[in-house]
Amino acid sequence: MKITLFHYFIKQATANIFENRLVHLIGIGTMSIAFLIFYAFILIFVNLNYWTEEQGSSLTMSIYFKGEPDRAVIEKIKKELFLFPGVTIKRFISKDDAIKSLRRRLGDKAGLLDGLKQNPLPASLEIILSRDKGGDTLPYQLKTRLEKITIVDEVQYSQEWIRRFQAIMEAIKIVGIIFGGLLFLAALFIITNTIKLTIYSRKEEIEILKLVGATNRFVKIPFMIEGSIQGFLGGVVALLILFLVYIIAIAKIDIRIGFASLDIVFLSPQYIFFLLLMSVVIGFIGSTISLGRFFRI
Amino acid sequence: MIQLFQVYKSFGSKNPALLDISLTVKKGEFVFITGPSGAGKTTLLKIIFCAERPTSGNALVDGRNLNRIKDQELSLLRRRIGVIFQDFKLLPRRNVFENVALTLEIIGFPLSMIRKKVHQTLRYLSLVNKEGYYPPQLSGGEQQRVAIARAIVNDPLILLADEPTGNLDPDLTMEIMALLKEIHIRGTTVLVATHSQELLKDTTRRIVTLNKGRIV
Ligand SMILES: Nc1ncnc2c1ncn2[C@@H]1O[C@H](COP(=O)(O)OP(=O)(O)OP(=O)(O)O)[C@@H](O)[C@H]1O
Ligand SMILES: [Mg+2]
Numbered sequence: 001m002k003i004t005l006f007h008y009f010i011k012q013a014t015a016n017i018f019e020n021r022l023v024h025l026i027g028i029g030t031m032s033i034a035f036l037i038f039y040a041f042i043l044i045f046v047n048l049n050y051w052t053e054e055q056g057s058s059l060t061m062s063i064y065f066k067g068e069p070d071r072a073v074i075e076k077i078k079k080e081l082f083l084f085p086g087v088t089i090k091r092f093i094s095k096d097d098a099i100k101s102l103r104r105r106l107g108d109k110a111g112l113l114d115g116l117k118q119n120p121l122p123a124s125l126e127i128i129l130s131r132d133k134g135g136d137t138l139p140y141q142l143k144t145r146l147e148k149i150t151i152v153d154e155v156q157y158s159q160e161w162i163r164r165f166q167a168i169m170e171a172i173k174i175v176g177i178i179f180g181g182l183l184f185l186a187a188l189f190i191i192t193n194t195i196k197l198t199i200y201s202r203k204e205e206i207e208i209l210k211l212v213g214a215t216n217r218f219v220k221i222p223f224m225i226e227g228s229i230q231g232f233l234g235g236v237v238a239l240l241i242l243f244l245v246y247i248i249a250i251a252k253i254d255i256r257i258g259f260a261s262l263d264i265v266f267l268s269p270q271y272i273f274f275l276l277l278m279s280v281v282i283g284f285i286g287s288t289i290s291l292g293r294f295f296r297i
Numbered sequence: 298m299i300q301l302f303q304v305y306k307s308f309g310s311k312n313p314a315l316l317d318i319s320l321t322v323k324k325g326e327f328v329f330i331t332g333p334s335g336a337g338k339t340t341l342l343k344i345i346f347c348a349e350r351p352t353s354g355n356a357l358v359d360g361r362n363l364n365r366i367k368d369q370e371l372s373l374l375r376r377r378i379g380v381i382f383q384d385f386k387l388l389p390r391r392n393v394f395e396n397v398a399l400t401l402e403i404i405g406f407p408l409s410m411i412r413k414k415v416h417q418t419l420r421y422l423s424l425v426n427k428e429g430y431y432p433p434q435l436s437g438g439e440q441q442r443v444a445i446a447r448a449i450v451n452d453p454l455i456l457l458a459d460e461p462t463g464n465l466d467p468d469l470t471m472e473i474m475a476l477l478k479e480i481h482i483r484g485t486t487v488l489v490a491t492h493s494q495e496l497l498k499d500t501t502r503r504i505v506t507l508n509k510g511r512i513v
Contacts, residue, residue: 004408019390208386211348212447213376214403215369 005218012222013229020198027194028234031187035238035279038183039267041176043242046271047264048172052165059129059139060090061157064122068095069151074125077149084142086130095123122153129157184282187234191286195227199294206294216295224287231283235276242267298324298455298486299345304354306340306510313352314340316510322488327481329497330490332507338490339383341507342457345488346378347371359454376404379448379485383459385440387432387447393419394428397446404451418450421476437464445473449480456480458489462496470496 017024063077074092081087093101098121103110129139143155199206209219246266267275299322307313314337322328330338343349344356347363356363361374379400387396394415401411419425422442432440441464448456458477462470474496481487491497497504506513 004402004411005405007408008402015390205388205390208388209399209403210372211346211375211380211386212400212403213372213374213378215372218403 009221009225013225016198016202016222016226017229020194020201023194023197024230027190027230028237031190031230031234032237032241034183034186034190035234035275036241038180039238039242039275040245041179042271042275043246043264043267045172045176046267048169050265052169059157061127061129061139061142061155063125063127063146063155064153065124065151066122066153067151068123073151077125077146077152081127081142084129084138086138088128088130090126090128093124093126095119095121098123187231187279187282188286188289191227191230191283192290194230195223195287196290196293198226199223199290220291220295223291224284227283227287227290228280229283231279231281231286232276234283235279238279239272239275298322298326298359299488300355300357301341301344302355302357304344304351304356306337306344306349307352312509314510315344315351318354318510318512320505320512322486324486325481325484327478327487327502328489329500329502329504330488330507331492331494331497331504332513334492335509336492336507337510338492338507339459340510342380342459342488342490345455346375346380346457376400376451377454379451379453379456381441381444381448381456381458381461383463383490385432385444387440387443389432392429392431393424393435393443396432396443397450400447400451414450415446418446422446438466438469441465442469442473445476449476452483453485456485456487458487460491460493461489462491462493 078089081089096119099113099119102121103113106112129142139157143157146152146155206219243266246264299320301318301320304315304318305313306315318341330341332338340349344351344363345358347356347358347366350364359374359377361370363371366374388399391399397415397418398411401414406414416425419428422445424439424442424446427435427439427443430439432443435443441461445458445461448458456477461477462473465473477487477489489496
């Protein structure tokens with residue numbers, strides 16, 4: 001019994017789509033643009049968020065020295081650092097290492113450095129602090145403490161700008177919610193109108209169905225399926241376009257912020273599932289809205 | 298089975314379509330409703346399957362007051378009333394098979410049963426070779442027979458036939474009348490609206506005559 005009905009509903013929904021294919025094509029096209037903008041935004045957001053969280057969970061601290069410190073001094077500082085929780089020594093960069101790496105980075109323009117009489121770059125020790133240990137005040141405590149050592153010139157760490165970045169992320173999140181809401185409404189508007197058109201194209205048919213004993217539900221369900229399919233197709237098209245753009249362009253870009261390079265990853269399967277589900281839900285809601293309007297008349 | 302009490306139906310113009318109609322049709326009866334064009338035959342049938350509500354008066358069908366029936370209940374009632382519409386009301390975008398299968402699909406019969414019943418009915422009406430045709434591809438008489446097939450395929454409690462032979466030649470007319478009789482014998486209450494005096498010539502059945510919306 002249930003199977004017959006299901007079969008009937010799917011058949012009617014696909015027949016509707018096929019008969020009104022132009023309307024649907026336009027609908028899916030415009031809707032997928034709205035979805036695409038939204039998905040692209042999510043992609044960027046997810047990546048930035050992932051990246052700041054990764055960066056935020058640890059921070060790099062550089063201890064710059066006056067002149068070239070001797071090994072014993074460095075060992076002494078290292079021993080002292082080990083007393084703090086969550087501290088790992090990354091590496092020691094001597095004045096020589098520093099200039100070599102600068103040369104490497106300058107490439108062809110390395111010749112600029114030849115004119116220098118003496119190496120202006122300081123030696124430094126890079127350490128990593130894990131954020132879950134030691135608490136938020138640890139970097140500052142360390143900085144003041146280390147800067148008291150005479151041979152230490154300056155201590156810098158990357159936290160400030162990460163903090164600022166996280167604040168920006170919050171702002172982006174809010175903008176995203178508003179923006180996403182508007183796109184959601186746009187997609188809803190498109191679906192509502194597409195389904196309205198197909199309902200009107202079947203107005204007489206609906207009346208006949210009612211006269212031979214069809215319940216409202218029986219009449220409505222094919223349109224709901226139709227809307228859901230439309231939403232789903234809009235979502236799939238948007239995802240495909242986004243994926244194509246991703247492999248052709250985005251994956252090749254190497255974005256650098258500060259020290260770290262930002263690898264852009266594509267949306268995870270969970271996100272894809274969720275976004276497609278959302279587009280189906282939008283389709284379902286949209287068709288329900290237009291059916292509500294029609295059946296009230 | 299059908300009881301009408303002082304039913305009036307007005308469409309807003311000066312002359313109402315139905316005036317003070319009181320009529321009782323018992324279960325298992327076969328009734329002709331006749332009268333000139335515009336007398337109100339179709340309107341009377343429409344009141345019975347609730348396509349129109351009486352402007353005043355009451356209509357009871359199978360024990361239900363149509364003035365107070367709920368949407369869901371009405372759907373259930375309509376499934377037990379087969380209607381052969383004067384203008385057929387076939388779905389132009391569904392083929393003959395699908396048009397006839399419709400009433401069974403609405404009820405939720407299993408697919409195999411739907412196939413069996415639809416084939417049986419189409420054979421009965423000599424429509425088997427038209428199964429895949431769409432209504433616009435059929436002649437008037439063929440469309441009429443599809444409309445009849447759809448109305449009788451689920452053995453309704455009540456059959457309302459509005460000019461069921463209007464587009465048929467004399468031979469087919471006799472066949473359809475024989476078919477209606479057979480449905481009647483199987484226990485269906487049948488109402489046939491017609492202005493054809495030919496059909497009524499030597500019938501012994503009850504005849505209700507309408508004129509300008511009144512029973513005469
Ligand atoms: N929906 C409507 N709106 C306005 N007037 C209507 C409507 N339906 C029927 N009428 C009027 O009601 C009267 C009766 O119409 P009805 O269709 O019941 O006649 P009938 O007896 O079936 O005629 P016929 O033999 O030609 O089918 C007519 O005058 C018609 O104009
Ligand atoms: Mg009529």
